[in-house]
Amino acid sequence: MAILLSLVAGLPARAQDGPFPRNMVQPALQQAFTAILERHLEPAAPADLALWSLRGLGAVDTRLSAEVVSGLLRLTLGDRLLAELLAPAQPLQPGTPPGAARPEARPPADVLASTLTEFYAAAWAASPVLRHAGAERMLQAGFDELFNHLDPYSRYVTAQDALEARERRVGQSSLGLRLAGGRRNVVIIASVVPDGPAARAGLREGDQLLSIDGYPVSARRITEAAELLEGYTDTEVSLGLRRGNRRLTISLRRSSQPSQTVRAERSDGLLWLRVSHFSAQTTDDLSTALLDAFSGPQAPRGVVLDLRGNRGGVLMQAMSVADLFLTDGPVASSLGRHPDSVRNWRAAGRDQAQGRPVVVLVDGRTASSAEIVTAALSDRGRAVVVGSSTLGKGLIQIVVPLSNGAEVLISWSRVLAPLGWPVQGLGVQPALCTSLGLDAVQAELAQLFAGQAPRAAVLARLRAARAPVPASEVSALRNTCPPAEGRELDAEVAKVLMDRPGAYGTALAR
Structure with missing residues (x-):
C-alpha cells in the first residue's frame, strides 16, 4: 500500500540553520530499527515505535506533538499540522503462511526509517529550536522516548559519547x-x-x-x-x-593501571572476599585468593563472599566466578526473541573453596553480574545468601554501531537463574533478611536454630516465577525483604551461620 503523505504547503525548503541532513538520519534510523525489530527482547508494533519516536521531539521543542488518528500518524507544531503519514503496519509474525498478504512490501525497518525521516524533515523545517539543537539531539530525543516504553537499559549513544566511551576508562x-x-x-x-x-x-x-x-x-x-x-x-x-x-x-x-577488584582478608578462621565490581581480572584475582588460602596448612573453615554495592561489570566474569565454587551443572542461561540470544552457561571447573561453607552478602545495590553469581550459588545449594533484595538487573545488551558514528544499546535477552526464574525485576532474595531490623533477624535465626528455614516459602515462590513476571508479584516478593544498603548486621549473621553448621545447613536446603 502506498504511503499517504500530506505536507503543509509553504514550509521553507531549506532550514535557516542549514538543510536537513537526510543522508545521515535515514540510514541511522534504518539500521537502528532493523536491530530493534529483530533483536529487542520484547516485540513492538512499528506504529508504536514511530509514535514514540515522534513524541520524543517534544523534549527538544515542547510545541511539537504527535498522535495517531484513524490509522494516520500526525505531527503538529502547536495547532499547525506539519505532516501526516499512514502509520507503519505490523510485520508478519513467525509462522505466517508464505502466501499471506503482506501489509507492507518493504521491510518494516525501511518503512519506519523513511516515514520518520519525512516527519523529522518537516519538524526540522518548521522548528528553529530543533535546528539549533541539531540532528544528533533530535535522534537522541526520539530514541530516548522510544526506549522509555521498551526497557530501562536500552539507549541511544551519540557519536561523540560513543567515541569518548571507547577511549576513556571508567x-x-x-x-x-x-x-x-x-x-x-x-x-x-x-x-x-x-x-x-x-x-x-x-x-x-x-x-x-x-x-x-x-x-x-x-x-x-x-x-x-x-x-x-x-x-x-x-x-x-x-x-x-x-x-x-x-x-x-x-x-x-586518573590512573592507567587496572584497579584491584578483589580484597581478601582472614579473620575468625574465615576467608572474607570483598568484590567491588567485575572487571576482566576479577576471576583471576579471586582464584588467586582462594588458592592462596586453601593451599596452606590452616585452610579457612568457610568463605564469605561480599557483593554488597557491587554493580556488576563484565558478564563472562560472573560465569567464571560462579564456576570457582561449583564443579559442574548450570550457572545461568539467557533467553530472548532472536535465536542468537539463547545461551546456556555451565560450570566446568573444580570447587576452589573445597566444599567449605559459603555465605554471600548482598544488598539493594548488588546488581547485574553480582546478581548472576549470587543466584547461581543460591539455586545450586552452594551458598547461603544474607542481606536484602538485590537491584534486579538481569537484561543483556548488545551494541549496534550506526553509520553516523552513534550506537544503540539494545536489551535482547533475559538472564535466567539455574532454576529458570528471571533475575530482571525480581532480583535475588536472601535466605536470611537483614533489612527489616535486628528484631526480625533474631526471629529468623530462632526459626533456623529450631530447624526451620524462615524464608523457604519466599524462595520457593521466587524460584517458581517465570518471565514475564507480573508487577504485582515482583512487588510482593521484593517487599518481603526490602532492598537496603549493607550493614554490619550482615557480617554478624554470616559469622553466626559459620559457627552453627546445623543452622547453615538448614538455611542452605532448597
Whole structure:
C-alpha cells in the first residue's frame, strides 16, 4: 500500500540553520530499527515505535506533538499540522503462511526509517529550536522516548559519547573509589581501593562528596556523578568533600593501571572476599585468593563472599566466578526473541573453596553480574545468601554501531537463574533478611536454630516465577525483604551461620 503523505504547503525548503541532513538520519534510523525489530527482547508494533519516536521531539521543542488518528500518524507544531503519514503496519509474525498478504512490501525497518525521516524533515523545517539543537539531539530525543516504553537499559549513544566511551576508562575504577547514595540524598565515598589514587590522596570511606570539578552532586542523580568522574587517563579531577565539619578539596589523577577488584582478608578462621565490581581480572584475582588460602596448612573453615554495592561489570566474569565454587551443572542461561540470544552457561571447573561453607552478602545495590553469581550459588545449594533484595538487573545488551558514528544499546535477552526464574525485576532474595531490623533477624535465626528455614516459602515462590513476571508479584516478593544498603548486621549473621553448621545447613536446603 502506498504511503499517504500530506505536507503543509509553504514550509521553507531549506532550514535557516542549514538543510536537513537526510543522508545521515535515514540510514541511522534504518539500521537502528532493523536491530530493534529483530533483536529487542520484547516485540513492538512499528506504529508504536514511530509514535514514540515522534513524541520524543517534544523534549527538544515542547510545541511539537504527535498522535495517531484513524490509522494516520500526525505531527503538529502547536495547532499547525506539519505532516501526516499512514502509520507503519505490523510485520508478519513467525509462522505466517508464505502466501499471506503482506501489509507492507518493504521491510518494516525501511518503512519506519523513511516515514520518520519525512516527519523529522518537516519538524526540522518548521522548528528553529530543533535546528539549533541539531540532528544528533533530535535522534537522541526520539530514541530516548522510544526506549522509555521498551526497557530501562536500552539507549541511544551519540557519536561523540560513543567515541569518548571507547577511549576513556571508567572514573570510579581508575580513581580507586566507589560512590554510593547516603541519607538525605548525599553521595558518599563507599569504598577506597588500597594503594589507589583515592587512597594515596587521603580519601576515606564515609567522606561526603559535594562536587566534582565544581558541579554539585546528589544521590538522586548518582549515575551522573559517576559519569563526571570519567575521563581520559592521566587527567585530573577535583573533588569537593565534607569530612565531619570540615570541607576539603582534593585533586586526583586518573590512573592507567587496572584497579584491584578483589580484597581478601582472614579473620575468625574465615576467608572474607570483598568484590567491588567485575572487571576482566576479577576471576583471576579471586582464584588467586582462594588458592592462596586453601593451599596452606590452616585452610579457612568457610568463605564469605561480599557483593554488597557491587554493580556488576563484565558478564563472562560472573560465569567464571560462579564456576570457582561449583564443579559442574548450570550457572545461568539467557533467553530472548532472536535465536542468537539463547545461551546456556555451565560450570566446568573444580570447587576452589573445597566444599567449605559459603555465605554471600548482598544488598539493594548488588546488581547485574553480582546478581548472576549470587543466584547461581543460591539455586545450586552452594551458598547461603544474607542481606536484602538485590537491584534486579538481569537484561543483556548488545551494541549496534550506526553509520553516523552513534550506537544503540539494545536489551535482547533475559538472564535466567539455574532454576529458570528471571533475575530482571525480581532480583535475588536472601535466605536470611537483614533489612527489616535486628528484631526480625533474631526471629529468623530462632526459626533456623529450631530447624526451620524462615524464608523457604519466599524462595520457593521466587524460584517458581517465570518471565514475564507480573508487577504485582515482583512487588510482593521484593517487599518481603526490602532492598537496603549493607550493614554490619550482615557480617554478624554470616559469622553466626559459620559457627552453627546445623543452622547453615538448614538455611542452605532448597
